[in-house]
Amino acid sequence: MELLGSGKGGDKIYDLYLRLEQDVLVKDPDVVIIFIGVNDVWHKRSSGTGTDYNKFEAFYNAIIQKLNAANIKVVLCTPAVIGEKTDFSNELDGDMNKYASLIRSIALKNNLPLVDLRKSFLDYNLEHNPENKEAGILTTDKVHLNDNGNKLVADEMWKHIRNLKLTGN
Amino acid sequence: MELLGSGKGGDKIYDLYLRLEQDVLVKDPDVVIIFIGVNDVWHKRSSGTGTDYNKFEAFYNAIIQKLNAANIKVVLCTPAVIGEKTDFSNELDGDMNKYASLIRSIALKNNLPLVDLRKSFLDYNLEHNPENKEAGILTTDKVHLNDNGNKLVADEMWKHIRNLKLTGN
Amino acid sequence: MELLGSGKGGDKIYDLYLRLEQDVLVKDPDVVIIFIGVNDVWHKRSSGTGTDYNKFEAFYNAIIQKLNAANIKVVLCTPAVIGEKTDFSNELDGDMNKYASLIRSIALKNNLPLVDLRKSFLDYNLEHNPENKEAGILTTDKVHLNDNGNKLVADEMWKHIRNLKLTGN
Amino acid sequence: MELLGSGKGGDKIYDLYLRLEQDVLVKDPDVVIIFIGVNDVWHKRSSGTGTDYNKFEAFYNAIIQKLNAANIKVVLCTPAVIGEKTDFSNELDGDMNKYASLIRSIALKNNLPLVDLRKSFLDYNLEHNPENKEAGILTTDKVHLNDNGNKLVADEMWKHIRNLKLTGN
Numbered sequence: 002m003e004l005l006g007s008g009k010g011g012d013k014i015y016d017l018y019l020r021l022e023q024d025v026l027v028k029d030p031d032v033v034i035i036f037i038g039v040n041d042v043w044h045k046r047s048s049g050t051g052t053d054y055n056k057f058e059a060f061y062n063a064i065i066q067k068l069n070a071a072n073i074k075v076v077l078c079t080p081a082v083i084g085e086k087t088d089f090s091n092e093l094d095g096d097m098n099k100y101a102s103l104i105r106s107i108a109l110k111n112n113l114p115l116v117d118l119r120k121s122f123l124d125y126n127l128e129h130n131p132e133n134k135e136a137g138i139l140t141t142d143k144v145h146l147n148d149n150g151n152k153l154v155a156d157e158m159w160k161h162i163r164n165l166k167l168t169g170n
Numbered sequence: 171m172e173l174l175g176s177g178k179g180g181d182k183i184y185d186l187y188l189r190l191e192q193d194v195l196v197k198d199p200d201v202v203i204i205f206i207g208v209n210d211v212w213h214k215r216s217s218g219t220g221t222d223y224n225k226f227e228a229f230y231n232a233i234i235q236k237l238n239a240a241n242i243k244v245v246l247c248t249p250a251v252i253g254e255k256t257d258f259s260n261e262l263d264g265d266m267n268k269y270a271s272l273i274r275s276i277a278l279k280n281n282l283p284l285v286d287l288r289k290s291f292l293d294y295n296l297e298h299n300p301e302n303k304e305a306g307i308l309t310t311d312k313v314h315l316n317d318n319g320n321k322l323v324a325d326e327m328w329k330h331i332r333n334l335k336l337t338g339n
Numbered sequence: 340m341e342l343l344g345s346g347k348g349g350d351k352i353y354d355l356y357l358r359l360e361q362d363v364l365v366k367d368p369d370v371v372i373i374f375i376g377v378n379d380v381w382h383k384r385s386s387g388t389g390t391d392y393n394k395f396e397a398f399y400n401a402i403i404q405k406l407n408a409a410n411i412k413v414v415l416c417t418p419a420v421i422g423e424k425t426d427f428s429n430e431l432d433g434d435m436n437k438y439a440s441l442i443r444s445i446a447l448k449n450n451l452p453l454v455d456l457r458k459s460f461l462d463y464n465l466e467h468n469p470e471n472k473e474a475g476i477l478t479t480d481k482v483h484l485n486d487n488g489n490k491l492v493a494d495e496m497w498k499h500i501r502n503l504k505l506t507g508n
Numbered sequence: 509m510e511l512l513g514s515g516k517g518g519d520k521i522y523d524l525y526l527r528l529e530q531d532v533l534v535k536d537p538d539v540v541i542i543f544i545g546v547n548d549v550w551h552k553r554s555s556g557t558g559t560d561y562n563k564f565e566a567f568y569n570a571i572i573q574k575l576n577a578a579n580i581k582v583v584l585c586t587p588a589v590i591g592e593k594t595d596f597s598n599e600l601d602g603d604m605n606k607y608a609s610l611i612r613s614i615a616l617k618n619n620l621p622l623v624d625l626r627k628s629f630l631d632y633n634l635e636h637n638p639e640n641k642e643a644g645i646l647t648t649d650k651v652h653l654n655d656n657g658n659k660l661v662a663d664e665m666w667k668h669i670r671n672l673k674l675t676g677n
Contacts, residue, residue, distance in 0.1 A: 015353040016394065019401060045215065049383030049553055050391045056354065063357060084264075090271050095253075095263030102259050184522040185563065188570060215387055218552030219560045225523065232526060383553070422602075428609050432602030433591075440597050 005030070013041045013052050014060040021067055032165060033073050034116070034158060035064065038080030038104065039144060042096045058103055065111060076161055077108045079119040081154070084135045084143045087126045091135060091143070114161045121157050122150075174199070182210045182221050183229040190236055201334060202242050203285070203327060204233065207249030207273065208313060211265045227272055234280060245330055246277045248288040250323070253304045253312045256295045260304060260312070283330045290326050291319075343368070351379045351390050352398040359405055370503060371411050372454070372496060373402065376418030376442065377482060380434045396441055403449060414499055415446045417457040419492070422473045422481045425464045429473060429481070452499045459495050460488075512537070520548045520559050521567040528574055539672055540580050541623070541665060542571065545587030545611065546651060549603045565610055572618060583668055584615045586626040588661070591642045591650045594633045598642060598650070621668045628664050629657075 007024045009016070014037050025033060038057075045051030052060075068075045079101040084091025089098075101119040108115035122139055129138055136143045139150035146154065176193045178185070183206050194202060207226075214220030221229075237244045248270040253260025258267075270288040277284035291308055298307055305312045308319035315323065345362045347354070352375050363371060376395075383389030390398075406413045417439040422429025427436075439457040446453035460477055467476055474481045477488035484492065514531045516523070521544050532540060545564075552558030559567075575582045586608040591598025596605075608626040615622035629646055636645055643650045646657035653661065 013394075015357070015398075019353070019356065019398065044391075045387030046556055047554075048391065049218070049387050049556075050389050050394075051387050053382075053386065053388045056351075056388075060353075060357065088267065088271075089258040089264060090267035092265045092268055094267070095258060095265070096261045098257065098259035098263070099261055102257075182563075184526070184567075187526065188522070188567065213560075214556030216385075217560065218384055218387075218556050218558050219563075220557050222551075222555065222557045225520075225557075229522075229526065387556070426605065426609075427596040427602060428605035430603045430606055432605070433596060434599045434602070436595065436597035436601070437599055440595075 008036070011040060012037065013044065014038070014057050014064075015052065018060050018064055018067075021064060026067075026071055030073055032076060032162065033068050034076045034078065034162075035061075036078040036080075036116075036118070036154075037061075038097075038100050039083060042080070042093055042100055043083055043144070045096070046093065054099065054103070057100060058107070061104070061107060065107070065113070074165055075111075076114045076116060076158075076165070077104055078116040078158075079104050081118040081122045081146075081150070082140060082143070085122070085126050085130055085138050085140060086133050086135050087123060087130060088133060114165065116157050116161050118154060118157060121153060125153060177205070180209060181206065182213065183207070183226050183233075184221065187229050187233055187236075190233060195236075195240055199242055201245060201331065202237050203245045203247065203331075204230075205247040205249075205285075205287070205323075206230075207266075207269050208252060211249070211262055211269055212252055212313070214265070215262065223268065223272070226269060227276070230273070230276055234276070234282070243334055244280075245283045245285060245327075245334070246273055247285040247327075248273050250287040250291045250315075250319070251309060251312070254291070254295050254299055254307050254309060255302050255304050256292060256299055257302060283334065285326050285330050287323060287326060290322060294322060346374070349378060350375065351382065352376070352395050352402075353390070356398050356402055356405075359402060364405075364409055368411055370414060370500065371406055372414045372416060372500075373399075374416040374418075374454075374456070374492075375399075376435075376438050377421060380418070380431055380438055381421055381482070383434070384431065392437065392441070395438060396445070399442070399445055403445070403451070412503055413449075414452045414454060414496075414503070415442055416454040416496075417442050419456040419460045419484075419488070420478060420481070423460070423464050423468055423476050423478060424471050424473050425461060425468060426471060452503065454495050454499050456492060456495060459491060463491060515543070518547060519544065520551065521545070521564050521571075522559070525567050525571055525574075528571060533574075533578060537580055539583060539669065540575050541583045541585060541669075542568075543585040543587075543623075543625070543661075544568075545604075545607050546590060549587070549600055549607055550590055550651070552603070553600065561606065561610070564607060565614070568611070568614060572614070572620070581672055582618075583621045583623060583665075583672070584611055585623040585665075586611050588625040588629045588653075588657070589647060589650070592629070592633050592637055592645050592647060593640050593642050594630060594637060595640060621672065623664050623668050625661060625664060628660060632660060 005028055017035070017037055041052035041057055043051065065075055080097060083093045083097060097119065105115060105117065126138055139146060139153060141147050174197055186204070186206055210221035210226055212220065234244055249266060252262045252266060266288065274284060274286065295307055308315060308322060310316045343366055355373070355375055379390035379395055381389065403413055418435060421431045421435060435457065443453060443455065464476055477484060477491060479485045512535060524542070524544055548559035548564055550558065572582055587604060590600045590604060604626065612622060612624065633645055646653060646660060648654045
């Protein structure tokens, strides 16, 4: 098994759609893990260029459809965090939860495996962030992951990839 | 006892400060109830003209100071809701919680009575909004109160005003 | 010759890209006129969901490339107006000019005909809007076109479509 | 004559109002120069916390009124630039022009001297910025002034302060 990264800083859902053929489909993957959403929410605040909820859903579904058409297994992820406080008082928690809920419902509707990173990050912080800090547990700066954050993502993804292999070929 | 309204649609914290003398102090009140914050959060999204967190705090404290200087009893309120869903997936829940927490800490620091409407609204919705709807329980449109919402605000405020009178003159 | 509309309210550049095959290419057109950009600018202010300048350029070029690959003649338009004042004091004039300049340079680089509606609307308003009003000359509400606005767009587009036919088949 | 600075980075119009007594009136000045507006426009885009046009006007007038009541001469300035391009294609030029126009009309209505820095900066750039660059002529980064920018501001202000003195005591 080989793992290939195609992620790009600053990407929003429609950027994935634009790059899908040239950056992903050309590699003829067996499985594609979609991990997107932080910038779609964050950029609403930081630059006025986030993604409308209904457009996010439309592009997300369009990506799944293209991957299905190419017989590629798809794994979805919820976006993890913009701020690590555990009492839902991070500025963008409401919108993050809204987009995470959407991805959960897309996974359910399409019967696709879901790596619920938003839930995993919250559970981890509930245990390891008793002071309710906004950064420093799994991220360096509220958004970008530190070593622990990267390890948590890898562990959670592996659980699902491994299962896929067992039920696959 | 006489109740006088001085609220104005669209106001943010600094608008209260600007109108304080001409609209409130001139009436020589015994008690002033401050109920503000929804627009400070909401306008960030709707028109790019919300209020910075640190500026919100500075003006809030400046208002309390002016009321203290005039020997007026002050009662604080947390902003209630922008969306009535109970799982913190209303788009602006994170920022609402952040500003509500600030007001709670200002009340604590200044030993002022607090009408925690955000908590009251959430408690009410946890009981009466089992379908997790975003409007229609206490608001008509996620923000503006219906009759039940107005009654809940009145009831919660009255609890504190009554107490004030008992310990007052 | 037959004229077919495929425009949709609320669309931004990436929405055109998403709908290109199912709504445009299936009709096997000889010519496609691209008229987009107002929402990409406007939504930055109204909902925090406008389009980044560099992403706007990337999707615009991707659309042209797909139309070129299908041997379809392409005509570009600059976005017309968000506000009709003629002294560049409409709130979003700067960003509108920035995106219009980009489209002009894309037309030049690709040697494509350009319907410069932003220039046409300004010229018209310089003549017919001596009171520097923000709406009512070519729009009803600063953005949506009235009959005069629609006629101006049709006239300007026709000049270029007619020329295309003369030099075409 | 003594010159005293009371400006503070990040301030918007209402911050001036909040600080007026403690930072300006206590110094018992003969003349006050008001130079504000960039953040009121800029923060709409950068953080969703700019200032509504009508609120900007209300606070601006309230400041003038307080200074008048203290018999202080008032000099107004238009905000200079967010980007130095001369063809009104800087992203925020429209809103900058809108707020500058408002200040010009306030000066006219109150018969107050106006240092029209926005006009001075544009005139300077029309002469010295033939390549239509967005920074580097009078600013380091589109907003913050370099030595030439500071000198231009000082020169323009001096013209008006000198005149005030001649007609004053």
